[in-house]
Amino acid sequence: MRIRGLGRFRNALRQIRGRIAPGPTILIYHRVNDVSADPQLLSVTPAHFEEHLEVLSKFYRVLPLNDLAAAALNGTVPRNAVAITFDDGYANNYDYAWPLLKKYSIPATIFVTTGYVSSHREFFCDELERVMLRTGRLPKILKLNIAEEHYVWQLYRSHNRQRDLRNDSWTVRDAGHPTPAHKAYRDLHCILRNRSYEIQEQVIHDLRTVVGDSGSARRTHRALSWEQIRTLAVDGLVDIGAHTVNHVFLSSLDKEAQRKEIIGSIETIEANTHKKVTSFAYPYGTQDSYDAHSRAIVIGAGCLNASSNFQARISAETDPFQLPRLIVRDCSGDSFHHYLRRNAL
Ligand SMILES: [Zn+2]
Structure with a gap:
């Protein structure tokens, strides 16, 4: 009897845990494509990305990043809220991720490194x-x-x-x-x-x-073109944020050099899309990769938020200019679902 009672208790606990969604979460993706090797773990296959979107549309409420950040600040963000972001600005975000985002009507933000746009260079x-x-x-x-x-x-x-x-x-x-x-x-x-x-x-x-290499970018690793970025900006489902000009470790630069990197990327995107840039993501995103100058420059540029790359609970106390994010690796929809639950904060 005692054992059966304990089993029932454990089952009930499991069910409750299953119903509790993780706290509001901002996800980071980089590439959505099939690659033969991925030593930095930055690619998610299109098939897996679609499985992630299925999980998100079934169990979560996906908000534009700006909406999630604003709701977090005033304490009205739903617990199961998720925002999707892509760092760096890979062309495969346009080729593979965008059509899937459209299929599921799920918004996202792409943080573009402007110095690489329409170039033949890889990051x-x-x-x-x-x-x-x-x-x-x-x-x-x-x-x-x-x-x-x-x-x-x-x-x-x-x-x-x-x-x-x-x-x-x-x-x-x-x-x-x-x-x-x-x-x-x-x-x-x-x-x-x-x-x-x-x-x-x-x-x-x-x-x-x-x-003895010519250094031309692989099709799987090239950056977005301005034409693709303009198409995304006009469509509106994907918001274009800034990620510096050259993908630099901001804290290693003096204030003026940081300003050139941050403001340069924001102004270049605005000139090309004719839309105000409201979001920024710090390259690398660890707490040592940017400093108080970086944060102040982003605020001064009129951005509404800035994303980092560390995990923490998102609440009304969260600094909107150091938003925590959760990195997503290539995995099936089931693993992704478990991963989100495991990382509930
Ligand atoms: Zn980056």
């Missing part, structure tokens, strides 16, 4: 992956000068493309490295993450020279 971390892990032309010993420091990686042997392709499942979550090139890639990502855009570009240029 720094994608370019690093492409040159280090895709070209198969790294030397036995890789030597680089980065901001007056000399770095050497013993890569042991020339890597061939076939060998690298066999390691497509490797991600930065894995503790080990299938080849020395993967270790060097991770090291370079750590060294360069918070360096200036100029230093990042110089290293990418040096690496391209070493491997």
Whole structure:
């Protein structure tokens, strides 16, 4: 009897938990596409993205980011409210995510890095992956000068493309490295993450020279074009927010340089879409990647909110210029549903 009673209690608890939605949540996506390798875990397949939208439309109330942020501030946000955001401004947001968002009538915000729009360049971390892990032309010993420091990686042997392709499942979550090139890639990502855009570009240029690469953006990794952004802005379901000009680690810059990056991206979007930019997302989004200057510049530009990239409860006490967000990785609709519940705050 006692055991049966305990079982009933546990079942009831499970049912109650199942009914309780997570607190209001802002989701971050990056790419929506099929890629053969994704070491930074930034892609969600279109099939999985559609499953996520099915879960959201069934169990959650998806609001535009501005509405969720405003409702959070005045304490009227529903517990099951969710906002969808995309960082960086990949063309696949237009190709794959937008048609699905339209199918389910679900709004979203895309944070665009204006320096890459309509360019043939990949974002720094994608370019690093492409040159280090895709070209198969790294030397036995890789030597680089980065901001007056000399770095050497013993890569042991020339890597061939076939060998690298066999390691497509490797991600930065894995503790080990299938080849020395993967270790060097991770090291370079750590060294360069918070360096200036100029230093990042110089290293990418040096690496391209070493491997003899032309550096043209892969179709799967290219940025949105202005034409695509204008189409999205006119359609209205997707809001266009700003994400700096060059995807920089803002706190590493002085106030004036930060202003150029933040205001430059906002003004360029406004000039191209003829719409006011009301949302901003800090590149990288960790609390050390921006500072009080960044926040003040975003407020001064007339934005209504700014998104970070850390998890915390969203409530009336939340700073609208440091909105917490939850990153979404590639997973099925069921896993996504569990993930949202597990991360209830
Ligand atoms: Zn970003």
